[in-house]
Amino acid sequence: PVSRGSKPACACPPGAPLTRCCTPVVPPQCRGCISRCPAVHLRSIRPSAASRRPGTSHAVPIGVPHCIPVCPSPCPHPSLTSPAPNSRLLIVSPTPPPGIPTTPPEDPDAPPGVLPRSPGCPLLCPLHPPLQNRVCLRLAPPRRVPHCLPPTPTPIPIPPASPSRYPAHPRAPPRCHPAGSPPPARRRRQAAMAKQYDVLFRLLLLGDSGVGKTCLLCRFTDSEFHPAHISTIGVDFKMKTIEVDGIKVRIQIWDTAGQERYQTITKQYYRRAQGIFLVYDISSERSYQHIVKWASDVDEYAPDGVQKILIGNKADEEHKSLPGSTGWTSMRPVPAAT
Numbered sequence: 001p002v003s004r005g006s007k008p009a010c011a012c013p014p015g016a017p018l019t020r021c022c023t024p025v026v027p028p029q030c031r032g033c034i035s036r037c038p039a040v041h042l043r044s045i046r047p048s049a050a051s052r053r054p055g056t057s058h059a060v061p062i063g064v065p066h067c068i069p070v071c072p073s074p075c076p077h078p079s080l081t082s083p084a085p086n087s088r089l090l091i092v093s094p095t096p097p098p099g100i101p102t103t104p105p106e107d108p109d110a111p112p113g114v115l116p117r118s119p120g121c122p123l124l125c126p127l128h129p130p131l132q133n134r135v136c137l138r139l140a141p142p143r144r145v146p147h148c149l150p151p152t153p154t155p156i157p158i159p160p161a162s163p164s165r166y167p168a169h170p171r172a173p174p175r176c177h178p179a180g181s182p183p184p185a186r187r188r189r190q191a192a193m194a195k196q197y198d199v200l201f202r203l204l205l206l207g208d209s210g211v212g213k214t215c216l217l218c219r220f221t222d223s224e225f226h227p228a229h230i231s232t233i234g235v236d237f238k239m240k241t242i243e244v245d246g247i248k249v250r251i252q253i254w255d256t257a258g259q260e261r262y263q264t265i266t267k268q269y270y271r272r273a274q275g276i277f278l279v280y281d282i283s284s285e286r287s288y289q290h291i292v293k294w295a296s297d298v299d300e301y302a303p304d305g306v307q308k309i310l311i312g313n314k315a316d317e318e319h320k321s322l323p324g325s326t327g328w329t330s331m332r333p334v335p336a337a338t
């Protein structure tokens with residue numbers, strides 16, 4: 001709209017036709033000044049789709065020339081000058097200059113003069129509150145702010161290693177053997193063992209603690225007797241090779257602990273036994289009665305058909321047995337294990 005008769009804000013001669021930009025930040029000035037101002041362009045409002053709808057209010061009347069303020073750097077227009085000397089921003093238009101993208105895109109249905117808000121734009125001109133809610137046009141990319149780089153670490157010189165007084169010990173080359181075959185040491189050991197026996201039997205000694213299982217084993221393998229009772233811990237084994245009808249038979253005898261606390265361990269060895277000795281002390285009725293329990297464990301954990309032999313040990317202490325008896329073997333029927 002043109003405001004005739006008001007005091008011009010420029011140095012135009014009096015009486016010149018005045019005009020006021022539709023944007024309130026631009027002060028009244030003559031039409032010639034507006035035309036010369038590089039920051040201001042006169043545009044004609046084109047009716048948008050919204051403006052054609054009946055009852056729609058418009059900030060700017062349709063068809064009235066109005067200016068679109070653009071703030072170049074530096075802005076020649078004092079009212080649009082940004083305080084920042086290198087401000088290359090802004091501003092604002094319902095119809096931005098061609099080739100300049102807008103963010104965010106404008107609403108095509110918005111009435112002219114009512115510009116979409118740009119809530120997240122940090123590049124708003126602080127001097128122009130009416131423009132702060134308008135769309136920003138980024139006219140130039142932001143400058144890169146020079147920043148300092150961390151200093152490049154200087155490599156620390158490593159002094160050359162002083163020569164050792166002792167010459168390096170030459171390492172023996174790795175010994176290799178054909179893939180898939182056992183190493184030579186194990187091959188020699190296997191060959192030597194293969195000659196020592198033809199058959200291997202695994203036997204197991206079971207019975208109460210103190211009945212003499214370890215002593216039986218030592219007597220058989222080493223022809224020794226130890227009068228002291230040293231309880232076996234877990235299991236132990238000894239081997240002896242005998243010849244039967246020209247066949248070398250290796251007997252591997254496993255000595256188990258008779259104490260209750262090791263029975264979880266000893267039961268693991270029942271499975272591989274091919275023969276089992278059930279040992280009791282003929283001077284101990286209790287050890288004889290427990291044979292039933294040992295025989296029951298054998299039935300449960302040993303393989304089916306395993307050979308079982310009942311041994312009444314400590315025959316030299318027969319006199320300690322019940323008066324008039326020759327030991328529990330002669331007095332009682334042999335338990336089911338036999």
Ligand SMILES: Nc1nc2c(ncn2[C@@H]2O[C@H](COP(=O)(O)OP(=O)(O)OP(=O)(O)O)[C@@H](O)[C@H]2O)c(=O)[nH]1
Nearest residue numbers: 209210211212213214215227228229231232258314
């Ligand atoms: N008099 C006599 N004593 C024996 C005989 N055999 C073993 N003993 C003694 O009985 C005690 C127990 O012998 P061990 O062989 O250690 O008994 P064990 O059954 O192996 O005992 P645990 O290892 O605890 O299961 C030892 O003091 C032996 O000297 C025997 O034939 N006659």
